[in-house]
Amino acid sequence: MSHQYGEDQDRVNVAGFEIPNSPEASYNNAYPGNEDEGREPPMLPQHLQHTLLNQPTNSNSNIDPCGPHLPLPQNVCLNHLYIENRESPRSVVSLGVTHRFRSKFVTVVLYKPVPRR
Amino acid sequence: MIFEFSIILLILHLQYKFVVDVNTILLTRESDFLPAMLNPQVPPSVPGSSMDVDNEVFQRVVRVTDGTSPESFPIISEADLEISRHRTAVFLSTHMAYELLPESGKVIALDVDLPVKQAFHILHEQGISTAPLWDFSKAKFVGVLSVLDFILIMRELGTHGSNLTEEELETHTISAWKEAKLYLSTQVNGLGSAVPRQLVQAGPDDSLKEVALKILQNGVATVPILHSLSSDASNPRLLHLASLSGILKCICRFFKHSPSSLPILQYPLCAVPVGTWVPKIGEPNRQPLAMLRPSASLGAALNLLLQAQVSSIPIVDDNDSLLDVYSRSDITTLAKDKIYAHVNLEEITIHQALQYRDDPFSTYGYNNQKCHMCLRSDPIHKILERLSQPGVRRLVIVEAGSKRVEGIISVGDIFRFLLGI
Numbered sequence: 001m002s003h004q005y006g007e008d009q010d011r012v013n014v015a016g017f018e019i020p021n022s023p024e025a026s027y028n029n030a031y032p033g034n035e036d037e038g039r040e041p042p043m044l045p046q047h048l049q050h051t052l053l054n055q056p057t058n059s060n061s062n063i064d065p066c067g068p069h070l071p072l073p074q075n076v077c078l079n080h081l082y083i084e085n086r087e088s089p090r091s092v093v094s095l096g097v098t099h100r101f102r103s104k105f106v107t108v109v110l111y112k113p114v115p116r117r
Numbered sequence: 118m119i120f121e122f123s124i125i126l127l128i129l130h131l132q133y134k135f136v137v138d139v140n141t142i143l144l145t146r147e148s149d150f151l152p153a154m155l156n157p158q159v160p161p162s163v164p165g166s167s168m169d170v171d172n173e174v175f176q177r178v179v180r181v182t183d184g185t186s187p188e189s190f191p192i193i194s195e196a197d198l199e200i201s202r203h204r205t206a207v208f209l210s211t212h213m214a215y216e217l218l219p220e221s222g223k224v225i226a227l228d229v230d231l232p233v234k235q236a237f238h239i240l241h242e243q244g245i246s247t248a249p250l251w252d253f254s255k256a257k258f259v260g261v262l263s264v265l266d267f268i269l270i271m272r273e274l275g276t277h278g279s280n281l282t283e284e285e286l287e288t289h290t291i292s293a294w295k296e297a298k299l300y301l302s303t304q305v306n307g308l309g310s311a312v313p314r315q316l317v318q319a320g321p322d323d324s325l326k327e328v329a330l331k332i333l334q335n336g337v338a339t340v341p342i343l344h345s346l347s348s349d350a351s352n353p354r355l356l357h358l359a360s361l362s363g364i365l366k367c368i369c370r371f372f373k374h375s376p377s378s379l380p381i382l383q384y385p386l387c388a389v390p391v392g393t394w395v396p397k398i399g400e401p402n403r404q405p406l407a408m409l410r411p412s413a414s415l416g417a418a419l420n421l422l423l424q425a426q427v428s429s430i431p432i433v434d435d436n437d438s439l440l441d442v443y444s445r446s447d448i449t450t451l452a453k454d455k456i457y458a459h460v461n462l463e464e465i466t467i468h469q470a471l472q473y474r475d476d477p478f479s480t481y482g483y484n485n486q487k488c489h490m491c492l493r494s495d496p497i498h499k500i501l502e503r504l505s506q507p508g509v510r511r512l513v514i515v516e517a518g519s520k521r522v523e524g525i526i527s528v529g530d531i532f533r534f535l536l537g538i
Binding site (some may be wrong): 052070071072073091092099101102104105106107108109110111112113 | 215218219220221222223224225226227228230231232235236239251253290321344354355356357
């Protein structure tokens with residue numbers, strides 16, 4: 001075989017090895033959108049429902065500045081920030097998180113005002 | 118025979134001062150203990166008088182003081198007192214605040230820009246009497262909101278209430294209130310510049326003794342336990358609200374299994390000069406114990422709580438028999454149904470306020486305020502165990518049977534006594 005140099009280099013015509021033509025479909029397709037934005041976010045893992053924040057306050061306990069004693073939390077809901085689900089015209093919202101301090105657990109709840117629009 | 122003696126004892130009890138005869142204190146069963154007194158001339162150091170409990174009356178006579186009177190002397194022996202104080206001090210110095218934290222505890226904090234009205238509701242809903250205040254702009258805890266603040270606010274509303282519009286009540290924030298409070302206190306004290314009080318706080322590795330001293334010396338009820346990983350104390354984490362009851366609980370738990378190491382535990386309450394007692398005839402230089410009738414106005418009760426700087430007032434009938442106790446923390450029950458906006462402090466009687474507190478049908482009904490009573494003959498270990506229950510900060514000392522109020526003993530009294538302050 002003799003190689004031909006120059007502009008014909010890309011068009012080597014070897015019998016049986018011809019470059020096929022481009023397919024005949026249209027090249028005017030729209031760019032695909034970002035599908036991720038159309039989808040719902042993934043479901044919340046169900047085990048996060050077991051937060052200590054939903055424990056009802058012990059209605060028979062005396063006013064105790066040290067706070068009620070709660071059961072031990074599940075490891076999975078530690079260090080997750082929760083927000084209270086109050087009805088919409090609300091002026092106060094509460095945020096809660098359970099975290100571990102050394103070998104004990106502390107659940108902190110903070111009440112914050114909601115700024116009026 | 119015994120009954121006759123008892124009646125004589127009672128009469129003499131009211132008329133004579135008592136002298137203690139330490140050597141003949143017989144620590145028998147609780148029920149045998151009679152705070153008897155005969156023969157006030159018995160000198161304190163008479164040794165070895167044989168006391169046969171069944172046939173004779175105890176020659177022991179008890180003198181009760183509030184511990185601050187210059188004439189007081191400890192009835193419990195000096196040796197036992199010193200041992201008890203020393204061992205308590207050692208325990209408190211060697212145990213840390215971390216021990217106060219429950220295995221899984223909850224603490225509630227408030228944003229300092231919350232309206233006071235909302236804060237009132239939250240304290241009531243959550244059943245708490247104190248909450249630390251968080252300032253987002255400074256990223257730190259700046260103070261504590263307690264029932265004392267509400268009493269002051271109620272009093273201000275009572276005197277100037279008509280001047281504040283509904284709108285102003287709705288939006289009056291905690292930080293605005295704290296500034297106003299600072300201003301008011303400088304007016305009263307005549308101080309030049311208002312230096313805001315720093316938050317009294319402690320860390321988990323501070324000793325229990327440091328925490329107790331902070332509470333007593335600053336006149337606060339609770340101290341937040343904060344922890345920060347960085348050395349400049351930024352990003353503090355709120356761990357717990359420490360109170361004297363919690364520390365007392367640690368003490369009781371520790372000494373429960375070796376009660377003999379704290380001799381004071383076995384003595385009856387009247388043998389220890391602690392607490393505030395109703396002054397007897399012939400003791401004019403003692404502070405009277407603040408008490409009120411149920412017909413007194415709520416305004417009078419709040420004023421008394423503030424002026425006498427006490428945390429509760431026994432409510433008694435005309436015979437000075439105990440009916441109930443009105444505490445500072447009961448002020449949060451006024452948050453029910455927003456009655457505080459329409460309340461006129463002078464028109465509500467204590468009786469009505471107590472009924473409102475105990476209403477079993479209220480939304481957050483917790484009927485928890487049994488008045489906690491004790492007898493002067495109760496042993497100290499029992500008193501301490503009761504005082505270390507959460508929410509019990511004081512016991513009213515009553516006479517058996519008639520429930521006449523004889524005095525009050527609080528957790529603060531115990532600690533001041535044990536720490537020798």
